[in-house]
């Protein structure tokens with residue numbers, strides 16, 4: 034059993050390792066080539082795409098402004114349909130609800146569709162500790178589980194792996210897999226996983242899914258997948274548990290249809306995912322199949338306190354992963370370096386809220402603020418601005434590194450005194466220009482090793498612009 | 509050029525601290541271009557726009573420097589900076605710094621309304637469509653992030669470059685992807701910054717253009733520094749220098765001629 038501890042405080046070391054991992058670097062090439070062009074194409078094909086993004090943002094803003102009302106309405110509808118809603122203030126509470134249900138129905142195994150909330154509450158390790166075997170049924174999650182890892186991406190959990198690594202895992206884990214079976218095509222890996230998973234679906238006592246949206250109007254939970262495993266996870270077992278966080282709510286089915294149009298395009302460049310599955314309550318008398326029990330666990334885990342604060346906009350996130358797909362830092366180091374469940378720009382804003390800025394403090398700092406994330410976010414979350422908010426909090430709480438603080442203090446002392454600044458910079462630049470005159474640049478500079486370790490630094494031309502300008506004006 | 513009979517607008521040139529300290533020739537190139545667009549140029553006493561403080565979470569310093577700049581640039585019709593990043597700070601982020609304080613916010617907004625990045629000022633505000641300059645050879649142009657995504661600068665520099673005699677633009681792959689500079693990021697997370705700029709310079713080299721241009725000195729120093737460390741022959745210059753006919757200055761990080 035593995036209980037995961039965030040390694041976000043070691044972000045720099047994690048990044049260092051990641052940059053030196055050739056297999057990872059090879060795999061990360063797929064993020065750039067796989068997602069960006071597809072999203073672009075899908076967005077370009079739809080003239081109203083930008084307007085849809087505005088609508089998606091507005092729907093989420095409206096819902097968040099009235100979240101209490103919509104949660105109540107949602108609970109009422111689920112109950113009317115014969116289901117149960119469990120509010121879980123913390124990760125611990127949510128895990129307890131799951132484990133209690135499993136114990137009550139005597140469950141040995143639980144078939145799971147892909148759920149990032151399950152990762153957030155680190156459910157699998159705790160289930161195992163309670164004697165329940167979790168079986169991940171999403172291909173990516175299944176591979177992750179075989180490897181004892183965490184997903185490195187919120188949509189494509191194994192984007193950090195190459196096909197040959199996965200083949201190796203399968204050969205080691207699947208007993209009776211003939212050595213000469215060809216697993217060189219992704220389809221053959223999928224077929225192999227399917228064959229294994231079928232048996233487990235049929236044996237599972239409880240099925241669990243996440244939710245992409247919860248609909249207040251109807252009490253429906255909705256998942257989007259491309260493998261159809263989610264459908265099996267929720268229809269075959271006798272109990273269906275939906276594990277979702279409170280901000281997944283939207284008011285109506287009409288709203289969902291708008292959100293779905295931006296979600297798939299932003300995530301994978303599809304017009305719509307292969308499966309969009311709606312579930313409302315347990316099996317009714319006339320239904321031919323479906324679970325006998327239907328539970329929804331609504332996790333808060335710090336979100337309601339985000340509602341009233343400066344990170345509220347983050348609660349609009351629909352987990353499409355476009356921000357990380359377009360992030361140069363994510364492309365360089367991959368998702369595991371971030372050290373917790375949520376990587377990339379959305380994680381750099383969300384993780385400090387959920388595990389504390391003292392642990393996740395590097396993440397909002399490790400951004401160039403290039404703004405590409407914000408430019409593709411389907412619900413227009415101002416990610417750089419929110420990361421900057423975290424930097425302000427760290428600065429206020431003296432959490433930013435001492436070298437950064439003293440450097441800033443030194444520089445701002447001069448910048449706030451223009452006369453002194455002009456004098457000091459003039460002297461300084463002349464000296465530096467003299468020192469760098471023969472080469473025009475420096476191969477190393479004190480205090481700038483982070484730069485000059487890998488790049489030259491241009492020497493100043495000579496006198497400052499302001500000094501030269503004034504000298505010319507006098508002439 | 510076009511506006512000879514109207515009174516000439518007064519433009520306060522915000523040189524930016526990097527240009528002021530490291531490469532004054534960009535400031536002179538900017539002044540020349542602004543004058544060619546029919547404006548008068550003044551250079552009020554200035555230090556830094558405060559972006560390093562703002563992006564490091566030091567809001568108090570960022571505010572003090574913003575007020576200092578707003579005061580220094582009173583009485584001009586426009587404030588123009590040869591940097592998308594600094595212009596973005598002046599134009600987009602100054603008002604944010606005073607949100608909730610109506611008097612200061614109003615001042616910040618009045619100031620921000622006058623701010624423009626150099627090349628977009630020439631094209632979008634002054635209607636310039638060509639420059640009188642010559643530069644022999646192919647160039648490749650990097651779109652710096654803040655200029656591109658905060659200010660929408662993409663076509664303007666290419667339009668003016670097209671009018672430079674002897675010059676052709678060879679686009680690199682992903683010209684709109686970050687070079688990894690990110691201000692203090694380049695030092696605090698030097699390894700990651702290096703990984704990003706390494707990809708960038710590969711794209712630059714693959715364009716086969718002997719010259720790299722961009723509108724931000726920070727990004728240019730980052731890319732030039734990497735190209736030079738790798739011994740690649742590409743020369744880096746600010747787009748204003750080429751547009752102003754000053755493309756014969758020693759390139760960024762190259763020694764002065766004796």
Ligand code: SF4
Nearest residue numbers: 350351353354356410
């Ligand atoms: S922050 Fe925006 S782009 Fe990133 S995952 Fe969430 S919705 Fe998608």
